[in-house]
Amino acid sequence: MDVAAESAVATARRQLGQAAAHIDIDGGVIDRLKYPTKLQQVSVPLRRDDGTLEVFTGYRAQHDDVRGPYKEGGGLRYHPDVDAEECIGLSMWMTWKCAVMDLPFGGGKAGITVDPKTLSDGVVERFTRRFAEELRDVVGPKRDVSAPDMGTGPQEVAWFMDAYSMQQGETTPGVVTRKPTRVIGESYGHEEAPGRSVAIVTRAATEYYDWNIEDATIAIQGFGSVGTNTARLLDGWGADVVAVSEVDSAIYDLDGLNPESMEGHDEQPDMVSGYNAPRRTNAELLELDVDILIPSAVGTVLTAENVDNVRADMIVEGANGPTTFAADAIFEECGVPVIPDILANAGGVTVSYFDGLQDINRRQWSLQRVHEELEEEMLKAWDAVRTEYEGSGMTRRDATIAVALSRIGDAKEMRGLCL
Numbered sequence: 001m002d003v004a005a006e007s008a009v010a011t012a013r014r015q016l017g018q019a020a021a022h023i024d025i026d027g028g029v030i031d032r033l034k035y036p037t038k039l040q041q042v043s044v045p046l047r048r049d050d051g052t053l054e055v056f057t058g059y060r061a062q063h064d065d066v067r068g069p070y071k072e073g074g075g076l077r078y079h080p081d082v083d084a085e086e087c088i089g090l091s092m093w094m095t096w097k098c099a100v101m102d103l104p105f106g107g108g109k110a111g112i113t114v115d116p117k118t119l120s121d122g123v124v125e126r127f128t129r130r131f132a133e134e135l136r137d138v139v140g141p142k143r144d145v146s147a148p149d150m151g152t153g154p155q156e157v158a159w160f161m162d163a164y165s166m167q168q169g170e171t172t173p174g175v176v177t178r179k180p181t182r183v184i185g186e187s188y189g190h191e192e193a194p195g196r197s198v199a200i201v202t203r204a205a206t207e208y209y210d211w212n213i214e215d216a217t218i219a220i221q222g223f224g225s226v227g228t229n230t231a232r233l234l235d236g237w238g239a240d241v242v243a244v245s246e247v248d249s250a251i252y253d254l255d256g257l258n259p260e261s262m263e264g265h266d267e268q269p270d271m272v273s274g275y276n277a278p279r280r281t282n283a284e285l286l287e288l289d290v291d292i293l294i295p296s297a298v299g300t301v302l303t304a305e306n307v308d309n310v311r312a313d314m315i316v317e318g319a320n321g322p323t324t325f326a327a328d329a330i331f332e333e334c335g336v337p338v339i340p341d342i343l344a345n346a347g348g349v350t351v352s353y354f355d356g357l358q359d360i361n362r363r364q365w366s367l368q369r370v371h372e373e374l375e376e377e378m379l380k381a382w383d384a385v386r387t388e389y390e391g392s393g394m395t396r397r398d399a400t401i402a403v404a405l406s407r408i409g410d411a412k413e414m415r416g417l418c419l
């Protein structure tokens, strides 16, 4: 079956079924985990600057909270492709991600089907505040916490937090994470954490396969929060980042780009299209002859249709869900390791957890401490997955999901929930 168009939830369910077959877990638990506990759909009306009124659809999928509240359950996504199926799939991956990192949280995902580039800053603010009002009953610091994701950043979650706080009648910083650090209290190092974890895991993978990171050529799709931070760190560790992209354009230079000197999509939109280097399309970037390909933009970009043309020797998933189930199987047959999203990009949610610890103690950690603790947690998770994987006959993704499922299954059994 060609699953190029497979939805995130369909991919997530097939991955779940395949991983579950390798471990001893109640089939009823697996059936339960195929579905979210709750899916909220809301209408978000919006008056544009020219006075026209439009209504957008927003979603909040709450997948599973057996190990803790839907807290940290994935960021707020503003993108034209957002739909209920995508949010459910992303919320499932978030449940696995929190369990792989052994964080006491469940998984959720919020999004609105909108292209934020068509909205002025004032409109985005009104829009975000209205979304927070619509979700008021289902979110909260002990219930369900948001963070930024594609199309949103610290400013949007600050507005979300402010709108929620005004409705509650008290400042409630814990309803979101990754707020602007110095202004309204947030852990240092959070913004760069997902990209940092991708870089840490990429380095661990190169060590595992006895490659030298300094000899590695790397192509990164997406030059936003995840892409820029991944590129800058890997470049700093001596790797050659030869290609990066934004939505309409990719650049490729075999001599290596200089990511440190390039501003990211938040810092300067259209940085990539304005950069003086040979051009490629986004599709061509995925097929470049590089050692490591790091898709860090949208999902479902590595599919049965293009996987045979992918020449990278390793895939590290910076984005959530970039590889379809069919493409995964072909990579496995060809011996191309795929380091899954739920491990590689888990730095964001891990620092969200650190943020909660700092919030409880009203004491901020230094940036160096955040970096050190993140590295320790990432390498601990890498080791847990490696132990599960070695000699098991599972793919790396199966092994990663298996680590998560065992922890989730244990929690369900200990709590005595039917499912």
Ligand SMILES: NC(=O)C1=CN([C@@H]2O[C@H](COP(=O)(O)OP(=O)(O)OC[C@H]3O[C@@H](n4cnc5c(N)ncnc54)[C@H](OP(=O)(O)O)[C@@H]3O)[C@@H](O)[C@H]2O)C=CC1
Residues within 6 Å of the ligand: 075, 148, 149, 150, 151, 152, 194, 221, 222, 223, 224, 225, 226, 227, 245, 246, 247, 248, 265, 269, 270, 282, 296, 297, 298, 299, 318, 319, 320, 321, 345, 346, 348, 349
């Ligand atoms: N931010 C986070 O905390 C985390 C994010 N992730 C995942 O990483 C991915 C990227 O997120 P993030 O970096 O935050 O997002 P951003 O919005 O910061 O950046 C997204 C980047 O992807 C590019 N892009 C958008 N659409 C496409 C497309 N159709 N094809 C190719 N490139 C595209 C954008 O280009 P342009 O600049 O032109 O718009 C931009 O460079 C997502 O899958 C997200 O779920 C995972 C873990 C944590």
Ligand SMILES: O=C(O)CCC(=O)C(=O)O
Residues within 6 Å of the ligand: 072, 074, 075, 076, 097, 147, 148, 149, 177, 178, 320, 345, 346, 347, 348, 349, 350, 352
């Ligand atoms: O908690 C965060 O920083 C957001 C994490 C996130 O969106 C993700 O891991 O997909």
